[in-house]
């Protein structure tokens with residue numbers, strides 16, 4: 087199973103109506119090792135998208151950490167990969183391999199998988215957002 091570079095970003099900002107720092111976390115998977123310049127661009131894009139929606143946000147900070155390369159990466163009740171699969175069946179087989187390899191042998195501590203071990207929940211996303219980002223996303 088091919089593994090791809092993954093970085094995880096924690097973006098935070100100050101917000102007029104809150105007296106604490108708000109933020110969001112997300113992961114980016116890339117075909118090749120990601121460069122610092124590409125990371126900067128991703129942060130800028132994300133910042134810009136937030137500022138367009140909420141112009142009063144300020145003092146953006148971003149913490150970037152490198153994760154172990156892998157075939158899938160966990161998000162909020164879904165996993166994503168790059169769109170590298172010939173068919174949906176290939177995507178599900180790859181995800182199945184990932185889940186079997188990643189799952190903790192003790193179910194009570196598998197909560198970090200966010201339900202991914204329940205195969206009946208798996209659903210492949212066909213939205214425009216995933217298409218634009220060239221990612222394959224399976225919700226669970």
Ligand SMILES: [Zn+2]
Pocket residue numbers: 211212213214215216217223
């Ligand atoms: Zn989608």
